[in-house]
Amino acid sequence: MSGIRLSVLIVTYNTGADIETCLQFLAASRIDRPYEVILVDNASSDGTPERVARGFPWVRLIAERTNHGFAGGNAVALAAAQGETILLLNPDAFLRDPEALAAALAHLDAHPDVGALGPRLTFPDGRHQVGDAGYEPRPLSTLVHAAGLSGRFGLRGLYLASRQARGRAALDVDWVCGAFVLMRRAAIETIGGLESPMFLYGEDVDWGCRLRDAGWRVAYLPGIAVVHLQGGSAGTRSARWLDGLAGIYRLRNAGRLLSSPAFFSGPLQLGFTLRALAYGLAGRLKRQPELARKAEDMRRFSAHLRSLRS
Missing domain, CATH: 3.90.550.10 (Spore Coat Polysaccharide Biosynthesis Protein SpsA; Chain A)
Known part of the structure; x- marks a missing residue:
């Protein structure tokens, strides 16, 4: 031993x-x-x-x-x-x-x-x-x-x-x-x-x-x-985590109601789009670059989900 x-x-x-x-x-x-x-x-x-x-x-x-x-x-x-x-x-x-x-x-x-x-x-x-x-x-x-x-x-x-x-x-x-x-x-x-x-x-x-x-x-x-550091020190978070989550959603819900990739991607895409608008507006009003970066992340995530749906 x-x-x-x-x-x-x-x-x-x-x-x-x-x-x-x-x-x-x-x-x-x-x-x-x-x-x-x-x-x-x-x-x-x-x-x-x-x-x-x-x-x-x-x-x-x-x-x-x-x-x-x-x-x-x-x-x-x-x-x-x-x-x-x-x-x-x-x-x-x-x-x-x-x-x-x-x-x-x-x-x-x-x-x-x-x-x-x-x-x-x-x-x-x-x-x-x-x-x-x-x-x-x-x-x-x-x-x-x-x-x-x-x-x-x-x-x-x-x-x-x-x-x-x-x-x-x-x-x-x-x-x-x-x-x-x-x-x-x-x-x-x-x-x-x-x-x-x-x-x-x-x-x-x-x-x-x-x-x-x-x-x-x-x-x-x-x-x-x-x-x-979440993927390294570059600072920009990859949207590829959504690919893995979509794959797990399909895997865990196979054969069940609402198991289609569209149901997974649609609500999240809408949520990210709304958050992008909210962060972008708050960033301009408060002049906080961090909020502007969050808004850009939300836009990238929404665009990535749109590509998944297509």
């Missing part, structure tokens, strides 16, 4: 310097049990595996010649992992709080019916990052999110709203973001491993919903914060 109880799995693809920051914060974290770090590189062309091998010899590096995607890369790492507890950690997720991982592990230890959990994800400036947890993509949750009513009147949308991410008490959700998700190996085995029909975006929603189907709880811990 190796004695390793925790396996940290990281999948990289052209991550630049983010992976160095990620590993430095991980190394500085308080971890109260023997652990290993397994990094699978998905055929990067920017020198990521060389950077890791040179600067972090304590990381087990698996350099692949094929890009397996997020789920596929984690499946490769899981096959090599020895721990009974598995942490999936994105290369752009930073454990700035050295106690964050220990606190997450303590919660998992204390709640044997929890199969997976995730923390509150924030931007570097501390703002809550919507998309760190949520509920199964169903017709009602889609409508609630499109209308901006997540967390109001007890309604559950696709994503937890920032108002729901306040406080410190754990919340039961259907899924948590794959940027930082702590899972029991036993729970992973009940859903057949970390394979997913999704190549990139939506795998975490798929895993969480399948864990709930198998009888496990999925917990969100708003009292623990982890910084996530």
Whole structure:
């Protein structure tokens, strides 16, 4: 027996310097049990595996010649992992709080019916990052999110709203973001491993919903914060997350009423269009560039959904 109880799995693809920051914060974290770090590189062309091998010899590096995607890369790492507890950690997720991982592990230890959990994800400036947890993509949750009513009147949308991410008490959700998700190996085995029909975006929603189907709880811990750059430091959020969410919606609602992609895309497109107008007007009145950037994001998301419908 190796004695390793925790396996940290990281999948990289052209991550630049983010992976160095990620590993430095991980190394500085308080971890109260023997652990290993397994990094699978998905055929990067920017020198990521060389950077890791040179600067972090304590990381087990698996350099692949094929890009397996997020789920596929984690499946490769899981096959090599020895721990009974598995942490999936994105290369752009930073454990700035050295106690964050220990606190997450303590919660998992204390709640044997929890199969997976995730923390509150924030931007570097501390703002809550919507998309760190949520509920199964169903017709009602889609409508609630499109209308901006997540967390109001007890309604559950696709994503937890920032108002729901306040406080410190754990919340039961259907899924948590794959940027930082702590899972029991036993729970992973009940859903057949970390394979997913999704190549990139939506795998975490798929895993969480399948864990709930198998009888496990999925917990969100708003009292623990982890910084996530959300796709890197470029600042512009890709609209491709909508592709993954649309795929999961089709997968989870196959054969049911209102399962067509048009029903998923239509309400969200309208919601994003209205938010773009609201943010744009507020940005001009208040002269706040951040609101103007939000308006542009909403317009891009709406346009992307229009392309999905066509």
